[in-house]
Amino acid sequence: MTSKTKLPTYKIYINGEWRESSSGQTIDIQSPYLPETLGKVQSITQDEVDEIISFAQAAQKDWAEVSLQDRAKYLYRWADELVNMQDELAEIIMKEVGKGANDAKKEVVRTADFIRYTVEEALHMHGESMLGDSFPGGSKSKIAIINRVPRGVVLAISPFNYPVNLSAAKIAPALMAGNAVVFKPATQGALSGTKMIEALDKAGLPKGLLGLVTGRGSVIGDYLVEHKGINMISFTGGTNTGVQLAKKATMVPLVLELGGKDPGIVREDADLQEAAKHIISGAFSYSGQRCTAIKRVLVHDSVADELVALLKEQVEKLSVGSPEENNVIVPLINDKSADFVQHLVDDAVEKGATVVAGNKREGNLIYPTLLDQVTEEMEVAWEEPFGPILPIIRVSSDEEAIRIANESEFGLQASVFTKDINRAFAIANRIEAGSVQINGRTERGPDHFPFIGVKGSGMGAQGIRKSLESMTQEKVTVLNIVE
Numbered sequence: 414m415t416s417k418t419k420l421p422t423y424k425i426y427i428n429g430e431w432r433e434s435s436s437g438q439t440i441d442i443q444s445p446y447l448p449e450t451l452g453k454v455q456s457i458t459q460d461e462v463d464e465i466i467s468f469a470q471a472a473q474k475d476w477a478e479v480s481l482q483d484r485a486k487y488l489y490r491w492a493d494e495l496v497n498m499q500d501e502l503a504e505i506i507m508k509e510v511g512k513g514a515n516d517a518k519k520e521v522v523r524t525a526d527f528i529r530y531t532v533e534e535a536l537h538m539h540g541e542s543m544l545g546d547s548f549p550g551g552s553k554s555k556i557a558i559i560n561r562v563p564r565g566v567v568l569a570i571s572p573f574n575y576p577v578n579l580s581a582a583k584i585a586p587a588l589m590a591g592n593a594v595v596f597k598p599a600t601q602g603a604l605s606g607t608k609m610i611e612a613l614d615k616a617g618l619p620k621g622l623l624g625l626v627t628g629r630g631s632v633i634g635d636y637l638v639e640h641k642g643i644n645m646i647s648f649t650g651g652t653n654t655g656v657q658l659a660k661k662a663t664m665v666p667l668v669l670e671l672g673g674k675d676p677g678i679v680r681e682d683a684d685l686q687e688a689a690k691h692i693i694s695g696a697f698s699y700s701g702q703r704c705t706a707i708k709r710v711l712v713h714d715s716v717a718d719e720l721v722a723l724l725k726e727q728v729e730k731l732s733v734g735s736p737e738e739n740n741v742i743v744p745l746i747n748d749k750s751a752d753f754v755q756h757l758v759d760d761a762v763e764k765g766a767t768v769v770a771g772n773k774r775e776g777n778l779i780y781p782t783l784l785d786q787v788t789e790e791m792e793v794a795w796e797e798p799f800g801p802i803l804p805i806i807r808v809s810s811d812e813e814a815i816r817i818a819n820e821s822e823f824g825l826q827a828s829v830f831t832k833d834i835n836r837a838f839a840i841a842n843r844i845e846a847g848s849v850q851i852n853g854r855t856e857r858g859p860d861h862f863p864f865i866g867v868k869g870s871g872m873g874a875q876g877i878r879k880s881l882e883s884m885t886q887e888k889v890t891v892l893n894i895v896e
């Protein structure tokens with residue numbers, strides 16, 4: 414982009430209006446793969462955060478009174494608008510976060526489906542009632558009616574890697590459940606996030622119900638998290654940030670979806686062709702920039718050589734290059750991420766790992782890298798790379814695989830590849846993770862499944878119904894019948 418070209422300046426969304434921040438400051442958003450600045454987002458002030466939150470509080474009171482059927486109409490319109498804008502939105506996602514063109518479009522369509530399913534799930538949720546006489550001394554004429562009510566103002570903070578889908582995965586259930594939302598997209602992802610909110614604006618959402626916040630974490634990060642006007646926080650991002658956030662947020666419910674180090678455990682009786690296919694797709698899609706990527710293979714010694722040969726064959730076939738041509742391996746989000754990935758490879762090689770494929774870098778483009786003979790002394794055995802590298806750790810037993818799987822600080826998902834369903838369940842039962850996939854790659858979807866991280870991978874649960882539940886609280890009204 415030449416210096417003469419005027420960059421698009423994205424605005425913040427306050428009380429149903431698009432505005433520039435009074436700070437007069439903006440942040441440039443660079444593309445990870447184009448030599449371009451794509452646009453500018455506003456760096457908002459703490460006073461503007463206060464303003465957004467007070468509009469949200471006021472709007473939420475009215476929104477809570479709107480019937481579910483009427484809330485549904487706004488959300489359905491939002492989903493329709495996203496589908497109408499899918500080409501424009503997908504192009505922004507591709508350019509801003511370097512996601513393959515087809516995958517960027519799939520993200521938009523998946524988001525519209527997510528919103529619609531959220532509406533339908535919310536419409537079909539219902540409360541319960543209990544009679545007092547089931548407890549000793551209780552009376553049948555005492556009846557508890559248990560309903561779910563909104564929490565108030567939900568702070569939704571989303572990551573760069575699904576700038577539309579993981580944002581809507583918080584906003585849609587929050588709104589459908591009767592809350593207002595303060596939405597803070599990842600800075601790299603804020604252009605896509607803002608476009609998505611344009612669709613919500615076109616759907617006619619009541620003024621003030623959703624506020625869009627962009628800016629520097631150092632100015633508004635802690636301020637938002639500690640703000641007394643926030644009643645619940647749903648965050649997806651790195652474990653370190655999530656831990657800091659949890660320390661700062663007091664007395665508000667948190668749902669945190671953080672990092673992972675998902676193991677792919679391959680037993681000696683596995684269908685190795687199938688396992689290799691799932692491992693490659695699980696580890697390398699979008700250059701491994703998924704919290705649910707397979708980030709280490711724990712394979713039984715007796716089949717390790719054969720598996721490594723299959724993996725090598727497939728890794729070498731992965732397409733590398735620009736997201737515009739739908740390559741699987743694309744430049745990483747920034748140079749700092751690529752430096753970290755390269756550091757993990759260098760550390761492993763120095764300590765004796767074998768490079769089976771890859772270990773080549775051009776700027777922030779890291780070629781898909783397969784490392785064999787990885788040991789527990791190497792950082793790559795434990796650290797989350799968020800890049801296209803896959804360490805292979807050879808194990809001598811299920812016990813050893815389970816031990817290494819569980820020694821990780823993370824506990825998002827795990828895959829177990831075996832033909833023995835009894836062993837698969839026995840291993841799954843002992844793995845410390847939110848989900849265990851038997852004979853499949855680790856992944857969040859389908860989006861109505863519960864999505865849970867344990868240990869350093871998070872707290873609380875997502876997945877459509879779980880998100881609706883976490884964004885509401887139970888309220889009990891007790892009826893005492895006088896006969």
Ligand SMILES: O=C[C@H](O)COP(=O)(O)O
Nearest residue numbers: 574703704705856857858
């Ligand atoms: O990066 C975290 C996402 O929740 C992963 O979602 P995914 O499994 O659909 O790629």
